[in-house]
Amino acid sequence: MSLGAAIAKILVVDDEPDLEALILQKFRRRIREGAVTFLFARDGVDALALLAEHRDVDLVVSDINMPRMDGLSLLAKLQEADEKLSTVIVSAYGDMANIRVAMNRGAFDFLTKPIDFTDFETTVDRTIFHVRAMREVRRRQVEAERAHATLSRYFSPNLAERLAADASSLAPGGHRRDVASLFTDVAGFTSLVESLDPALLAELLNGYLALMTGIVFAHEGTVGKIVGDAIHVLFGAPGDQPDHASRAVACALALDEAAEAQRVRWRERGVDLGATRIGVHAGPAIVGNFGGDRFFDYTAYGDTINTAARLEAANKALGTRICISAAVAERAEGFRGRPIGDLVLRGKAEALRAFEPLSPAVYADPGTTRYGEAFDKLAAGDPAAMPAFASLVGLRADDHLASFHLRRLLNGESGTRIDLRAA
Structure with missing residues (x-):
């Protein structure tokens, strides 16, 4: 059996003075070719x-009977090491009792004396x-563990484990999904950022991102990118998720609830988050690993991504915290929400129907029905x-979306088309 291109280093432990010369003679061709090298003790x-x-x-390769420390004692020492060296024990044929002890203690194989060098080489x-x-x-295994540790920053633990075992879907390049x-x-x-002490800012941001990404991972989402406090999340990549829209809506609601609770906690500490x-x-x-092996950047490109980013930005003008497209609402099973309007986003000419998803409790509130009736009139x-x-705003002054539509009407606008290209 060939040892292959890599050189093999073998330590021979034996007190017979002639053995070293015999081994070097028998293996001279392979030593000359750089296939094997020997050390002797x-x-x-x-x-x-x-x-x-x-x-x-x-x-x-160790003899059993030697002065100072015999082969069995050496074997015991080698077995105590973190990386246990494979050991072949050599002894006289009549010493089979010691050979059996050696094999039971972890020796990989054995040879008998006098040594048959054909058997020795095999x-x-x-x-x-x-x-x-x-x-x-x-x-x-080490690579898989390292990959799992890296992937766990981007993917849910279950998905990271699967990708670490078979990361073929993360090969450099992209594909459409x-x-x-x-x-x-x-x-x-x-x-x-400009007003907070750096230590307090680090505590706030680290806690916030840990909370948000934990929720993303709980919904089996993929963190595509984190830039400062902003997070981009993907559902449906790299693995198939037929219910990606439902997951995205559920995740958005959970993120909103957690973020609002976080705001209350920081407000109590005097920080207006x-x-x-x-x-x-x-x-x-188009999704994929566009960075290659040294710089891992699993991300996505295309109009779908740009539109999601602009819907996030639209919240500022609308007074909402969550804004989703009809494409999401229509695909999300059992979607609960209220229509926002037909938004013309920056860089777009066509309007896109948008919705505000609601928790079951808010959706069941009579105010939601009244909003729907007012929107139908609009x-x-x-x-x-x-x-x-106006009646809705009178009942709930904190209904920012109703206030937004009321302001539009008071300013002479009408209908559900909302031009946000300048927003």
């Missing part, structure tokens, strides 16, 4: 000293092949839309 004490200097030894080849196979298994794209951004965060604005859109996108051009929205 007279007993276990010498062997341990050599092993401390030569960490790249592949195999130990045993060495077989052992080296085993050693390298085991090292390759360990190398792949149907996804739901979700963007978040904290209102007024730049101003907050802004609202988290969220935009979601669904459709085709869509129909009914003059009664203005008093309908």
Whole structure:
């Protein structure tokens, strides 16, 4: 069996003075070709000293009966190490009792004296092949663990585990997929950065991002990018998620609830953390690892991604915290929400129907029904839309979307088409 191109380093431990010369003679061709190299020690004490200097030894071939430290004692020492060196034990044929003890204590194989060098070479080849196979298994395990640690920053733990085991879907390059794209951004965060102590800012931002990404991962989302306080999340990539729209809506609501609770906690500490604005859109996108092996950047490109980002930004003008497209609402199973209007976003000519998703409790509130009735009047051009929205604002001054429509009507606008290209 060939040892392959890589050189094999073998430590022979034996107190017979002639053995070294015999081995070097028998293996001279392979030594000359650079296939194998030998180290020699007279007993276990010498062997341990050599092993401390030569960490790249592949195999130990050791006699049992030697002065100072015998082969069985050396074997015990080698078995205590973190990386247990494969050991072939050599002894006289009549000493089979000690050979059996050695095999029971972890020796890989054995040879009998007088040594048959054909058998010696075959045993060495077989052992080296085993050693390298085991090292390759360990190398792949370490790579998988390292990949899992890296992937866990972007993907949910379950998905990261699957990708670490088979990361073929993360090969450099992109491919087209149907996804739901979700963007978040904290209102007024730049101003907050300038006013906070760096230590307090680090505590706030680290806690916020840990909370948000934890929720994303709980919904099996993929973190495409984090820039400051802003997060881009993908559903439907890299693995198929037929329910990606439903996951995105559920995730958006959970993010909103957690972010609002976080705002209350920081307000109690005297820090005015802004609202988290969220935009979601669904459709085709080019997704993949565009950075390659050294710089891992699993991300997405295309109009679907741009539209989601602009829906997030639209919240500022609308007074909402979550704004999703009809493409998402139509695909999300059992969607609960209220229509916002037909938005003309920056860079767009066509209007896009947008919705505000609602929690079950808010959706069941009578105010939601009344909003729907007022919106229907707005869509129909009914003059009664203005008093309908005014009545809603009177009942709930914190209904910013109703206030937005009322302001539009008071300013002479009508209908559901909302031009946000200048916003």
